[in-house]
Amino acid sequence: MSLHLYIPGPVQVSERTLQAMTQPPVGHRSPDFVSLYQSIQPRLQDLFYTTGPVFLSTSSAWGVMEGCVRNLTRKRVLNCMNGAFSDKWHDVSLRCGLEATALQFDWGQPVDPEALRRELATGAYDVVTLVHNETSTGTMSPLDDLAAVLREFPDVISVVDAVSSFSALAIEKDRLGIDVLLTGAQKALALPPGMALFSASDRAFERAAKVKTRGYYFDFHEFLRNHEKGMTPSTPVISLIYALRSKLDDIFSEGLEARYARHARLNAKVHGWVERNGFSLLPRKEFASVTLSCVENTLGIDVPAFNQVLKDRFSCVIDGGYGKLKGKTFRISNMGDETDASIDALVGYLDAALEESGTAKA
Numbered sequence: 300m301s302l303h304l305y306i307p308g309p310v311q312v313s314e315r316t317l318q319a320m321t322q323p324p325v326g327h328r329s330p331d332f333v334s335l336y337q338s339i340q341p342r343l344q345d346l347f348y349t350t351g352p353v354f355l356s357t358s359s360a361w362g363v364m365e366g367c368v369r370n371l372t373r374k375r376v377l378n379c380m381n382g383a384f385s386d387k388w389h390d391v392s393l394r395c396g397l398e399a400t401a402l403q404f405d406w407g408q409p410v411d412p413e414a415l416r417r418e419l420a421t422g423a424y425d426v427v428t429l430v431h432n433e434t435s436t437g438t439m440s441p442l443d444d445l446a447a448v449l450r451e452f453p454d455v456i457s458v459v460d461a462v463s464s465f466s467a468l469a470i471e472k473d474r475l476g477i478d479v480l481l482t483g484a485q486k487a488l489a490l491p492p493g494m495a496l497f498s499a500s501d502r503a504f505e506r507a508a509k510v511k512t513r514g515y516y517f518d519f520h521e522f523l524r525n526h527e528k529g530m531t532p533s534t535p536v537i538s539l540i541y542a543l544r545s546k547l548d549d550i551f552s553e554g555l556e557a558r559y560a561r562h563a564r565l566n567a568k569v570h571g572w573v574e575r576n577g578f579s580l581l582p583r584k585e586f587a588s589v590t591l592s593c594v595e596n597t598l599g600i601d602v603p604a605f606n607q608v609l610k611d612r613f614s615c616v617i618d619g620g621y622g623k624l625k626g627k628t629f630r631i632s633n634m635g636d637e638t639d640a641s642i643d644a645l646v647g648y649l650d651a652a653l654e655e656s657g658t659a660k661a
């Protein structure tokens with residue numbers, strides 16, 4: 300029997316989504332593919348809150364994250380860092396041979412708009428990277444405030460990773476003036492892993508046109524040229540595009556507002572469990588993610604033993620903490636297709652596992 304994944308990616312994939320993937324592939328240069336590609340564009344644009352193109356990259360999100368710094372940096376990139384994913388983006392920038400500066404905040408803290416403004420005011424940068432929802436710490440940075448700061452610096456291209464928040468709440472790309480917004484398949488979209496989605500502004504294409512070392516696989520202009528024909532640069536993961544089309548049917552039949560409200564409601568249920576049991580969240584409540592809860596292990600429980608009970612008795616798993624937070628925190632996802640029933644069930648399992656594992660040391 301398979302395990303229900305309450306980890307923050309890859310998340311649980313529905314039977315309906317899995318079924319959608321079983322259709323045979325079509326030729327990726329065929330009219331059938333073009334109509335598949337074009338049929339999903341309008342709904343993708345609605346989800347990205349953009350009038351621009353939405354691209355499909357056959358890669359995990361990291362491919363596009365690396366591609367962004369390679370396509371867009373001429374001078375120097377500022378990497379805002381407050382957790383494992385945003386920290387790694389700085390390392391990736393350096394590994395691409397780029398001039399890069401770290402704007403570091405403690406893990407569990409959000410990115411501070413004032414600090415961002417001070418740093419950008421030096422005039423040293425032409426690109427900023429920002430992770431909206433730091434999945435490693437369950438921390439959501441204040442995107443409206445950060446975007447307002449970024450709009451003060453029109454020569455700086457903004458790149459926002461919304462990998463674990465996209466489609467769980469409104470991220471209004473065009474209104475916020477975000478140049479590049481990117482996400483992955485296996486987080487809140489609840490698709491199997493293997494695809495990333497991104498949208499880029501005219502300014503981003505203008506910048507990329509001046510960069511000689513864009514490479515091929517993630518070249519923004521390759522994406523744009525092919526997009527205009529209803530295609531991707533190379534053979535895409537067609538079965539995941541079928542799954543995405545089916546997911547868009549799900550999303551728009553539920554309705555965006557209902558989807559966002561569901562994520563907030565299920566997140567609050569997990570927070571309720573956290574508080575009832577005397578745990579606390581790692582970030583301050585106002586910056587807590589709506590898609591996952593990063594729980595500080597304030598009771599000193601044996602997290603691996605706790606998770607083993609969940610697995611053996613209840614056929615589900617949570618995450619035992621990311622990187623240096625392993626064991627000090629654990630993470631519970633409520634993103635994607637989770638329902639009141641599935642989260643209520645989880646809360647019951649968590650209560651039972653806490654008791655049965657006898658792991659509460661406090």
Ligand SMILES: *Cc1c(COP(=O)(O)O)cnc(C)c1O
Nearest residue numbers: 359360361384432434462463483
């Ligand atoms: C999962 C995740 C990534 C990386 O995604 P991959 O699909 O593994 O490349 C990047 N950023 C954030 C915030 C994530 O949660």
